[in-house]
Amino acid sequence: MSNAVDDQTTVDEEQYYHDAQLGAIWSASRTLIAVISTLFGGLLFAYFYLRSLNSHGLWDPNNLKASFLMGTVITVFVVASAVIVQVANRRLRKGLTFDWQVGSGVALGLGVLAGLFQIWEMTRLPFLPGQSGYAGIYVASGPVYAIVVLGSMYWLETLLARSIRSRKAAMQDGGIGVSKQPSAENFRASLDGFTVYWTYFSAISIVLWYLLYVLK
């Protein structure tokens, strides 16, 4: 960006910082993916480390796992939420703001339910936290997963609320999905960042589902 404007004779300050802000949202959302990766990477390292070590044969001696059904429901909800956000985002780009609002509302509901189910699941475990290496890893992963899911839903909720609040202002030039207004562009940058991030997180969810609920 800096090089591109180097030869210009005039810089529109407002436009300059608007572009910078869009770039910052792009950078931050991708950086957040790196942070989330290392966060869950640490948990996965612990999983594989204790599993391969199988200290005193106590990784999972009785093959006691958390509920497969609940784990599947949680994962399906998160993946479905990510898919809906993707579709709703595309509808928004066609100027269908209401479709986006409905879609994001459903995605928000699914995500919140997934987070709440994860918390509920933590109260119904068939093992004690210190019973095995697996038990410890599950007890550690569950709250982190729930917090990240609910935190992500906070982000989606702010986007939804913003789209509702700015509905009238952006409607003048086609709705928030196509409007040239800086606030609309800012909104779409944040939404794009969220969509990429949430899709990536749904992939993490599938990996976790396989390791925590499926793999014997």
Next chain:
Amino acid sequence: MAIDMSQTTGVGRGGSSEGGGLKKGPKLNAFTGVLVGALGYLFGHWMGNAIAGGYQQVVGSGQNDTAILLGFIFGTIGFFLGLGILNYPLQKMTGIEPPTDEPEQAQGMMKYFRYTLDNKVVGIQYLFGMLVYFFTAGLLAMAIRTQLLSPTNHIWGPATYLEVVGEHGTMMMMMMTSVVMGPFGNFLVPLMIGSKRVAFPRLEAAAFWFTPAAYIILLSALWQGGFQSGWTGYAPLSIQQGVGQDAYLFSFGLLGFSMICSALNMTATIINYRAPGMRWSRLPMLAWGMITVAFTMLLSVPVLIVGLYVMALDRSAQTSMLYAGHGGSSFLWENLFWFFGHPEVYLLALPGFGVVTEILPVFARKPLFAYKTSVAGMIGVAVLSFFVWQHHLFQSGMNPDMRPLFMLTTELISIPTGFLYLVGMGTMWRSRMRFDVPMLFVMAVFFNFLFGGITGVYVSDVPINVTVHGSYFVMAHFHYTIMGQLMFSVMAAIYYYTPLYFGIKLSEKLGKIHFWTMFIAFNSTFLPLFALGLLGMPRRVFEYAQRLQHLNQWVSVSAFILGLSLAFFAVTFVWQLAVSKPKSPPNPWESRGLEWQVGYPVPHGNFAKIPVILAGPYEYGDPNALPVAELSAVGAHSASVSGGDE
């Protein structure tokens, strides 16, 4: 070239407080934060007792870690609530998009006790915070050396001694050195890259306010039995400790969140907010240091947070991830901790090198030697730092076949580090140096780092590592790299940037007294520790062999002189800031750096208009060099320095 000045209501200017959150800001400050935080702690503690008070383990031991941890969690939330930090995320939930800037605040001390979006105020908050953390840890170091004056007569018992050692190490490594990006990155980087603002000012401000919360919680460990595990928190000792260990893990976790927030803002700012013409090849070295550190933090700190979280669960929820007896492993902690811990060591060094390579050309009056090599050195150190952590486990039962690999990676990192060293030497070579106080500290950095760096190559070799592991030799090594490099860099930066931060120029005479006493006392304190280590003195013991008494006494007395030197600095610094206030001319060092061109006081918004960068910041001595930027100076004492001023 010209900038369109017609935009008077653009982003970056003090706009209207759309959301209204900032209108209420001034009423909230650190004191309301502490008050609400205390209430939050009480609530969390009560809740923890309600949840876990009846648990068999809690009844049996009388120790409820759940209550302590929930107290810390709600205490921190309350602290943030009392400061007004949570207004913004709550407003966002209603769809309001609050402004990204705030009107200029009134002058006065209170602005430093508030949650503010001004990057310069945040930088100064960090500066004083960092100094408070440093001096607290320094006092604890004095306590350690007092105990070690005699091999047999004791001031404290062994447990208390270990508490002091642990608190000192954690305060230095976690609190002081980890925030080093704060005072210089937040204040200087926007100025250096020609930006009127940072990418995420709220994140930047919140990052600072994590640190006083962490400081209070970490200090509280002292009256909760401390943590004998030291700053590395090795299991299973850390699992068996009293509630002081909870303070350790929670405060360390808070610092982790602070580092992530700060690093997110720093990377986004440097990547996206550079002024027109500020190419990567013109980016000041300090900014390079900050962005490499930020990336290192972003990729390593989450792993530390996982490690601390695992420790917290083992202590409170009775999981057994760090207990070998129940399917866990204490080595899990060592891996998680050092995956963060060793990049951490380098992320302390990189800002230091950023500072010295920034200052060096100014006083050498010649261009920075091999700029691209210097950048390559920083990137090389940052990347390689992720592949060395297992050298901390050479002695811990790791697979012996893995040792040569990590020995090699550790030795490899000395190559990019050597780049940075050689860049310094090359810049000094045949220069016309001015030996002002900042330059003296810069030269001391290179002198000290020679000891720290070379001994680092030795201790990375498995045979020597096996011999000196856990001894004072290793302690001397890392004190030379951390205090000898980083703290001397920080001092150089303080003396160098005080005119820009505060409009005063610290006395050269007092500064030189401080420098020489600190430099001599530092070396007199830590050089003998190499000998003590080779003679067999282990770390973290409060008794030692009689034959080592004379060396220990020498070290202790030297440490006291070092402490006095730093106390002298503290007193003279505060005196000059608050009482004598020696005025500084604009740009007293005749620097080409963009940050110096705005004059003092640095205006709200940093620049009247977006500057257009025309040349690099280090082209000293070149009569044909262009000015560093086209801008209109707006400060009360604006400076005007063009290229080739020599």
